[in-house]
Amino acid sequence: MRSQQKVSQYERLVEKKFNLYNALFLSLPFKNIQHTGNLLPLLYQVCLEGYEAGKNPLEIIQSFFQTHTNSEDEQEQIDFLFRVIQYVERQVVLFDSIEDATFSELNKLSDNFSIREFLNILKADQSQDKVFEKLQDFSVRIVLTAHPTQFYPLDVLNIILNLRSFITENKIESADLVLQQLALTSLLNAKKPTPIEEAKNIIHYLRYTYYDAIGAFYSKLKKDLSSLGELANPNLIKLGFWPGGDRDGNPFVTADVTKDVADELRMTLMKCYYKDIKELERQLTFRLVKDDLLSLKDKVYQSMFSSSLILSHTEILAYLSNIRKNISTHYSDLYLEELDKVIDKVNIFKSHFASIDIRQDHSVHLNCINEIIELNQWSTKRFEDMDREEQLDLLKKDTKLNPEQFEDPLVIDTIKNISQLNSIQQSNGSDGCHRYIISNSVDIYSVLFVYKLFEWCGWKKEDIKFDIIPLFETMEGMQNAETTMEFLYSNSNYANHLKQRDNIQTIMLGFSDGTKDGGYLKANWSIYQTKEVLSKVSDEHDIKAIFFDGRGGPPARGGGKTHRFYASNGKSIANNEIQLTVQGQTITSTFGTKDKFKYNCEQLITAGLSNDFLEIENADIAPNFRDLLNEMADASFEKYNALKQHPEFIPYLEKMSTLKYYSNAKIGSRPGKRGNKKKLELTDLRAISFVGSWSQLKQNVPGYYGIGTAIKQLKDQGRIEDIKELFNKVPFFKALMLNSMMSLTKTYFPLTSYMKDNNQFGPFWKLLLAEMELSRDMLLEISGYQELMQEELVSKKSVKIREKIVLPLLTIQQYALQKIAEGSKLEETYKTLVTRSLYGNINASRNSA
Numbered sequence: 001m002r003s004q005q006k007v008s009q010y011e012r013l014v015e016k017k018f019n020l021y022n023a024l025f026l027s028l029p030f031k032n033i034q035h036t037g038n039l040l041p042l043l044y045q046v047c048l049e050g051y052e053a054g055k056n057p058l059e060i061i062q063s064f065f066q067t068h069t070n071s072e073d074e075q076e077q078i079d080f081l082f083r084v085i086q087y088v089e090r091q092v093v094l095f096d097s098i099e100d101a102t103f104s105e106l107n108k109l110s111d112n113f114s115i116r117e118f119l120n121i122l123k124a125d126q127s128q129d130k131v132f133e134k135l136q137d138f139s140v141r142i143v144l145t146a147h148p149t150q151f152y153p154l155d156v157l158n159i160i161l162n163l164r165s166f167i168t169e170n171k172i173e174s175a176d177l178v179l180q181q182l183a184l185t186s187l188l189n190a191k192k193p194t195p196i197e198e199a200k201n202i203i204h205y206l207r208y209t210y211y212d213a214i215g216a217f218y219s220k221l222k223k224d225l226s227s228l229g230e231l232a233n234p235n236l237i238k239l240g241f242w243p244g245g246d247r248d249g250n251p252f253v254t255a256d257v258t259k260d261v262a263d264e265l266r267m268t269l270m271k272c273y274y275k276d277i278k279e280l281e282r283q284l285t286f287r288l289v290k291d292d293l294l295s296l297k298d299k300v301y302q303s304m305f306s307s308s309l310i311l312s313h314t315e316i317l318a319y320l321s322n323i324r325k326n327i328s329t330h331y332s333d334l335y336l337e338e339l340d341k342v343i344d345k346v347n348i349f350k351s352h353f354a355s356i357d358i359r360q361d362h363s364v365h366l367n368c369i370n371e372i373i374e375l376n377q378w379s380t381k382r383f384e385d386m387d388r389e390e391q392l393d394l395l396k397k398d399t400k401l402n403p404e405q406f407e408d409p410l411v412i413d414t415i416k417n418i419s420q421l422n423s424i425q426q427s428n429g430s431d432g433c434h435r436y437i438i439s440n441s442v443d444i445y446s447v448l449f450v451y452k453l454f455e456w457c458g459w460k461k462e463d464i465k466f467d468i469i470p471l472f473e474t475m476e477g478m479q480n481a482e483t484t485m486e487f488l489y490s491n492s493n494y495a496n497h498l499k500q501r502d503n504i505q506t507i508m509l510g511f512s513d514g515t516k517d518g519g520y521l522k523a524n525w526s527i528y529q530t531k532e533v534l535s536k537v538s539d540e541h542d543i544k545a546i547f548f549d550g551r552g553g554p555p556a557r558g559g560g561k562t563h564r565f566y567a568s569n570g571k572s573i574a575n576n577e578i579q580l581t582v583q584g585q586t587i588t589s590t591f592g593t594k595d596k597f598k599y600n601c602e603q604l605i606t607a608g609l610s611n612d613f614l615e616i617e618n619a620d621i622a623p624n625f626r627d628l629l630n631e632m633a634d635a636s637f638e639k640y641n642a643l644k645q646h647p648e649f650i651p652y653l654e655k656m657s658t659l660k661y662y663s664n665a666k667i668g669s670r671p672g673k674r675g676n677k678k679k680l681e682l683t684d685l686r687a688i689s690f691v692g693s694w695s696q697l698k699q700n701v702p703g704y705y706g707i708g709t710a711i712k713q714l715k716d717q718g719r720i721e722d723i724k725e726l727f728n729k730v731p732f733f734k735a736l737m738l739n740s741m742m743s744l745t746k747t748y749f750p751l752t753s754y755m756k757d758n759n760q761f762g763p764f765w766k767l768l769l770a771e772m773e774l775s776r777d778m779l780l781e782i783s784g785y786q787e788l789m790q791e792e793l794v795s796k797k798s799v800k801i802r803e804k805i806v807l808p809l810l811t812i813q814q815y816a817l818q819k820i821a822e823g824s825k826l827e828e829t830y831k832t833l834v835t836r837s838l839y840g841n842i843n844a845s846r847n848s849a
Helices: 002-026 033-052 057-068 074-101 103-109 115-121 128-135 154-168 172-184 195-224 255-283 287-303 313-330 336-349 362-376 388-394 409-428 445-456 475-490 492-500 511-518 520-540 562-567 585-591 594-613 623-645 649-656 687-696 707-716 720-729 731-745 749-757 762-783 793-822 827-845
Strands: 140-144 237-241 355-361 435-439 467-472 504-510 544-550 578-582
Touching: 002 074, 002 103, 002 172, 002 793, 033 057, 033 074, 033 749, 033 793, 057 074, 057 749, 057 793, 074 103, 074 154, 074 172, 074 585, 074 793, 074 827, 103 594, 115 128, 115 195, 115 594, 128 594, 140 195, 140 594, 154 172, 154 195, 195 237, 195 255, 195 336, 195 585, 195 594, 255 287, 255 336, 255 355, 255 409, 287 313, 313 336, 355 362, 355 409, 362 409, 362 435, 362 445, 409 445, 435 445, 435 504, 445 467, 445 475, 445 492, 467 475, 475 492, 475 504, 475 520, 504 520, 511 520, 511 687, 520 544, 520 623, 520 707, 520 731, 562 594, 562 731, 578 585, 578 594, 585 594, 623 649, 623 707, 623 720, 649 762, 687 827, 707 720, 707 762, 720 731, 720 762, 731 762, 731 793, 749 762, 749 793, 793 827
Parallel strands: 140 237, 140 578, 237 355, 355 435, 435 467, 467 504, 504 544, 544 578
Antiparallel strands: none
């Protein structure tokens, strides 16, 4: 009953309102827009009926032009299809804005609870004081990435901000005006964004959403928990930042870019502080505080526009503390609450706003080491050809590196960047840049190389205020993780470094590349087990382990319902902090408004608290269930690995999907694959373009492939009841299966059913279809559901509306691919049409890549 009530509320607040505002598009006084808007519903209906009749996209589009238009000229038809894409893109923006505007109202019927409510449901024998004590030390770190699935220019982001505001306030005339502005404004970048431009796009959210949202959340929480004491944990919510620091596979991110982005973060933060100080100036009109306020305002103003004028947060706090003292002493605490809110923000954001993470691939560091060996003539062997003793002895040597000694651009940048990181810590504070992440970590050298490079770049051991973070993201890396960390914890040099870092070790696990490498179930179960063994080995060495999850938008990249995932972790996994990457459309869909940001941050915190204070049945997975999971993971991996080894796997993606078009889309500065090999290999392929290409095909293979086979094998052994029990009793497994159901819900194989008749790829397409159908049927059987996402009908409703919006766009995309395959004389135009069609579907899915 409550579920149906939520759906009815969604239909009233979102669906009906979307239909109302969507009608405004028809009245926009622009060339051909009414014609396009009138024909679009007809095109959708032709697509739907065509697929039901077994037609292919080429037949559907041709039938549409013959039946509903007078156009026979091919170029004229293409022009119309381009206008449809533009129209659909703006429908997506409108629908997103309406969902965002109604978020708070929709959440009134949410089954999730706030921190205050969490405290109220604790059992009588559980002390609220212990929860409060946990909150004094617990933290959620949200790390914003620059991965190319969020590409709106700043002008469009501002339009979206205004549109959402007018919809919230039901200002139809104002919304109509903004829709006109949206219709005339390009949603795309004129050229590929630079890393600096990417950073500024994300900083837009920091300035206009997260600054106030985090401040308001922290102030409210302090007030809500005041009966238990004074909450004094400004690190409860921390922001990380990858744009400008993540150079893994992106040659355009250089040392200079990193420094410029650090300056941009700090100067933007000063603009936020300036706004608050001006507001305080209007309130604190008292003689004894005026001079301090004026002096502080002047210093903040100057630091807003000059990267060389550094104003530390300690200096800002000194002014504010003195003002607070005078208000308490002389002015009856007037406006003290408002002043304390600003002080809290300064304690939270300090001088850096968000902490820039440095990330680079292990192979780049290995190349640096080999270049250094050759330069210093330490050996005639390459590092990887030495035995373990030789390798470790070499890493005991000393040298002083100068980037000018080398020719390789990556070696030069690595040395230059590590050498300059101290200056970033001086300008933005030590919290402004204190993490170095190594992608594709597989052994001890991933960490030891970086530690030694710091020394060779002139850092004294005692001054290396950096957390060196291995990123285990392949099956090999996860299998070696325990022995890797055991060695590092036992290594005297690294152990001394950890002591300087308060014996805290952050370890990153990569869901995206893990799933690409091992398949959905195997990767997720391997990550869970890796966290368990790393928690154990860290405890044995008195090291506080913190896990940093590299999660993408869709379930295939670790996305889906994030709160559900973290709440399902057992007590065998270290729960000192929740850290995760947030990227692409997830920045907007999950954290894009102040209300969404506060709500989802609170859900992450309560998920962390749940693991420590709620007795969740089978959160710690029993041995019999572990055996079952191991069997299923192995069976699903065998099925997925066979798919990877299929001779048509890579050719199918290259010839039948939009994979190669991702690199043409002007949505990110980073290349679509690692390296410059002529022949495409899966290991070089970016997880984003890999998962995104399956999403554009509406096949979503990485989100479920192998699950159906694994369940069916056990069913054939008469063990289906065991899997049903696993689903109903083990939260971790249920969370995985529910996220997989979301992937399956977003599949639509009729779109590509024409491929079954392809001489080369027909059998491969049928293989994919068979596993999709088997996975769907098996998940319905073990869950007892009548339909996928049965427990999430509102989310399913949103998915279905979005899929309806983009069906014409996807049909156009496949139509263009078919025309290219035919060898059309307008091939280049059709290629542009394919590239152009990527954008709307990426945004409509909200977690497609």
